[in-house]
Structure formats: structure tokens, C-alpha cells
Amino acid sequence: MKLSIPTYAENVINVLLNNGYSAYFVGGAVRDSLLGNTPLDWDVTTSATPDQVMSLFPRHFETGIKHGTVTVLWDNKPVEITTFRVDSDYSDNRHPEQVVFAKNFAEDVKRRDFTVNAIGYNHNEGIVDLVGGQEDLKAGIIRCVGNPDTRFKEDALRILRGIRLASVLDFQFEQNTKEALINNKHLLKNISSERIRAEMDKMLMSDRSLKPLYDVCDVLFPELYACFSCEQNNKHHIYDVGTHSLKAAQYANGDIAVKYAALFHDIGKPAVLSTDEEGVDHFYNHELFSEEMAHEIFNRLKLDNKTKKEALMLIKYHSRLIEPTEKSVKKFLSKTSEEFLRKHLALRRADVLAQNSQYSAPKLQQINEIEEVLENVLASADAFSLKDLAVNGKDIMELGAKNSQIRFILNRLLTAVIDNQQLNTKEKLIEMAKNILNCR
Numbered sequence: 257m258k259l260s261i262p263t264y265a266e267n268v269i270n271v272l273l274n275n276g277y278s279a280y281f282v283g284g285a286v287r288d289s290l291l292g293n294t295p296l297d298w299d300v301t302t303s304a305t306p307d308q309v310m311s312l313f314p315r316h317f318e319t320g321i322k323h324g325t326v327t328v329l330w331d332n333k334p335v336e337i338t339t340f341r342v343d344s345d346y347s348d349n350r351h352p353e354q355v356v357f358a359k360n361f362a363e364d365v366k367r368r369d370f371t372v373n374a375i376g377y378n379h380n381e382g383i384v385d386l387v388g389g390q391e392d393l394k395a396g397i398i399r400c401v402g403n404p405d406t407r408f409k410e411d412a413l414r415i416l417r418g419i420r421l422a423s424v425l426d427f428q429f430e431q432n433t434k435e436a437l438i439n440n441k442h443l444l445k446n447i448s449s450e451r452i453r454a455e456m457d458k459m460l461m462s463d464r465s466l467k468p469l470y471d472v473c474d475v476l477f478p479e480l481y482a483c484f485s486c487e488q489n490n491k492h493h494i495y496d497v498g499t500h501s502l503k504a505a506q507y508a509n510g511d512i513a514v515k516y517a518a519l520f521h522d523i524g525k526p527a528v529l530s531t532d533e534e535g536v537d538h539f540y541n542h543e544l545f546s547e548e549m550a551h552e553i554f555n556r557l558k559l560d561n562k563t564k565k566e567a568l569m570l571i572k573y574h575s576r577l578i579e580p581t582e583k584s585v586k587k588f589l590s591k592t593s594e595e596f597l598r599k600h601l602a603l604r605r606a607d608v609l610a611q612n613s614q615y616s617a618p619k620l621q622q623i624n625e626i627e628e629v630l631e632n633v634l635a636s637a638d639a640f641s642l643k644d645l646a647v648n649g650k651d652i653m654e655l656g657a658k659n660s661q662i663r664f665i666l667n668r669l670l671t672a673v674i675d676n677q678q679l680n681t682k683e684k685l686i687e688m689a690k691n692i693l694n695c696r
């Protein structure tokens with residue numbers, strides 16, 4: 257079988273092979289190619305030591321020299337080259353105490369996480385599969401190489417890597433791998449937030465079912481785990497809060513902020529659950545609790561400030577209903593932005609799609625209508641933000657307003673203009689501003 261390798265990666269492996277070293281593409285790139293997907297990164301494993309690699313490739317970075325990894329650049333594209341190795345003892349479930357280089361690929365393969373990630377390839381030998389990776393790929397199985405308990409104890413991130421692969425590939429765990437994963441999941445507590453977040457991002461952005469995440473939810477997100485035992489006894493819902501949240505995050509069509517917002521938008525529900533005399537469940541003000549709890553989770557995950565701020569605002573406003581009218585859309589835009597409104601609608605749509613489909617048609621219709629109104633508003637010359645007003649801060653200051661009054665007055669003018677666009681002339685707005693100033 258011949259895999260299609262991009263020229264830059266082919267050139268890199270050729271340098272190693274032509275210099276007498278053994279070398280294979282390995283890992284996610286081979287796995288994804290065999291599945292018919294286009295890989296992003298090509299990793300190579302080789303008999304050349306890091307020093308030998310560095311002398312063969314003048315353009316290189318010592319990215320993980322302690323683990324035998326050097327990143328080389330070809331046509332400005334990176335290829336990670338790792339020397340064949342056997343990992344020795346791990347004292348902390350994430351760092352091998354020392355790295356011992358291995359003689360050949362067969363030895364190197366034994367230290368890899370999953371069979372589907374341990375398939376080698378080069379154009380001389382074709383596929384080199386020493387652990388049954390191809391069979392597992394065909395059967396849709398995630399199976400550790402060798403002893404799963406040892407593999408997970410060596411590096412507990414592999415537990416979440418396995419969950420992510422099961423989600424993204426829609427694969428099932430082999431029984432022993434699943435048991436070891438469950439037995440060792442507490443070790444995820446030893447893993448840095450940055451590594452957890454990277455796996456979460458990949459899983460969320462794949463748009464695949466997040467069901468496998470349930471198995472480690474109690475360790476990673478106990479707040480979300482509690483949502484799985486929170487039923488929602490009202491006509492809008494057919495899933496418990498946890499299942500609804502996983503589905504909403506899968507269906508959310510947007511960037512990573514929308515995805516995180518969808519995953520945690522209802523996390524405050526268990527805290528505010530009330531049941532009326534008819535036995536119907538209510539979750540008044542849950543979005544405020546969700547925002548607060550998500551804030552803590554996002555800090556724990558060390559989300560970057562931009563994603564965190566946006567996801568929290570999306571959560572806070574996720575139940576806010578906008579009418580599909582120009583006035584209502586302009587008002588929302590005046591307080592936020594076009595980008596935020598689009599994300600808000602993406603979250604609302606995902607939220608509805610994860611509810612009882614019997615009642616979803618009018619809700620989805622309303623979201624579509626708001627989107628249409630938004631396009632009309634953007635295409636028109638109508639004012640909906642301060643910068644669209646026929647006056648600016650300087651004009652208001654010249655009327656004698658104090659610095660602290662300017663924003664207030666401009667916002668009052670904008671509200672009036674959104675109600676009646678005819679008012680958006682300098683003359684009329686100055687007149688109104690004078691009246692506001694005189695009344696204060």
C-alpha cells in the first residue's frame with residue numbers, strides 16, 4: 257500500500273534513509289491517512305540520534321531533546337523526528353525518569369500508546385504494523401500497545417488521548433484497555449492543564465459525539481458529572497442536563513469559545529432546580545450560576561483570556577431571547593457586536609438541537625429569522641453602534657458635558673436612533689444631547 261505523503265515530509269525522511277538510517281512515519285499521520293483523512297503533521301521515528309539528526313538538518317529546533325525529539329524545517333514546514341526509544345520508569349505518571357534509545361522500530365513500537373498510533377510507514381517497506389494496528393483501525397478499536405495499565409501509568413494523559421480518539425474516530429475501547437482506563441483515571445489529576453486543554457480542544461472541534469468524555473468527567477469536571485444525575489422534567493427536554501450539554505457542545509457550530517460555552521452553559525442547573533405543584537422542573541437564573549461555575553472551570557483549564565471572556569459572556573446570555581425584528585437585533589448589536597451575535601445564535605441553535613425535537617421547529621425558525629434580520633441590518637445604512645452616530649464624544653464634550661457623562665449621553669442617543677433612524681442627524685442629536693444635559 258502506498259500512502260500519499262506531502263513533498264516536504266517525503267524529503268525529510270529521504271535524507272534519513274539516504275544516509276543509511278532506518279526511519280518511518282508514525283503516529284496520527286499514518287493512522288489518519290489509512291482512514292482516508294488528510295493529516296496535518298507528519299512525525300518520523302528513526303535510528304539516528306538527536307545529534308545525528310541535527311547535523312543532517314541545519315534548520316532545526318531542539319523541541320524535546322530530553323525525549324529524543326528534534327523538529328526540523330523543510331520549506332518552512334515542521335517535521336518532528338524522534339529517535340527510536342524505550343521509556344524507562346515513570347515516577348510521576350507523565351515524565352520518564354530517563355530515556356533510553358532503542359535499536360530498532362520493533363522496540364520503539366512497544367512504548368507507544370495505542371496500536372492505531374503505532375503503525376510505521378516508509379516508501380521502501382510500505383506499512384510496517386507490528387502490533388495489529390491496521391486490524392484495530394478496521395474494526396474501530398482503541399487498544400493499548402502491550403499492558404494498558406503500564407501504558408496509562410507511564411503517562412496518564414494517554415487516558416484522555418484515548419477518550420479523544422474514541423470520540424473523534426467514533427471507536428470503541430477494547431475491554432482490557434477500558435478497564436485500565438477506568439482504574440487509572442484518577443491519575444489525570446497529575447496532568448498539566450495545558451495538556452488537558454489541548455486534548456479537549458481537539459475533541460470539541462471535531463464536532464463528533466462527546467459521549468466518551470463521560471468516563472472521565474468525574475475526575476476532570478465534577479461539576480459537569482453532577483449534571484448527569486439532574487433530570488429535566490419539562491416538555492422542552494428529553495435528556496438529563498449532562499447528556500444535553502455533551503450534545504449541545506457537539507452540535508455547536510463555531511469556534512472554541514462557542515464550544516466551551518455549549519459544554520458548560522447549563523452547569524448551574526442542578527444548583528437551582530425547583531419543581532412546581534404539577535411536577536414540572538424549572539431552573540430559574542441558572543445562566544448566572546453556570547457563568548460563575550464555568551469561570552472556575554476555565555481558570556482551572558487555563559483558558560486564554562479572550563476565549564474565557566467570550567465563552568462566559570455567551571453562557572451568561574444564552575437564554576436571552578431576541579425578537580426577530582430590526583429594533584431588537586440593533587439593540588443587541590449596540591451592546592455587543594456582530595461577531596458575538598453570530599456566536600450567540602450558534603449556541604442557541606446548538607442548545608435547541610439538543611432538546612426535545614418535538615418543540616424545536618419554531619425555536620429554530622426564530623433563530624433563522626434573527627439571522628435574516630441581522631443580514632438586512634448589516635446591509636442597510638442604519639445606525640446600531642456608537643460609531644454610526646452622526647455625533648461623537650468630542651461634539652458632546654463641546655456642549656459642556658463632563659468626561660463621565662459622555663458615554664451615558666451617547667448611549668441614550670443611540671437608543672433613540674435605534675428606535676427612529678430619522679433622528680440620526682448632527683442637528684437633531686445635538687439638540688437631544690442638550691436636553692439630556694439640562695435634565696441632569
Ligand code: CTP
Pocket residue numbers: 282283284285297299367368369370373374411413414417
Ligand atoms: N505518544 C504516546 N504517548 C503520548 C503521546 C504520544 O505514546 N502521551 C506516541 C503515539 O504513538 C503518537 C505519537 O507518539 O501517535 C506522536 O504523538 P503526537 O504527535 O502527540 O500525536 P499524533 O500521533 O500526531 O496524533 P494526534 O494528532 O491524534 O495526537
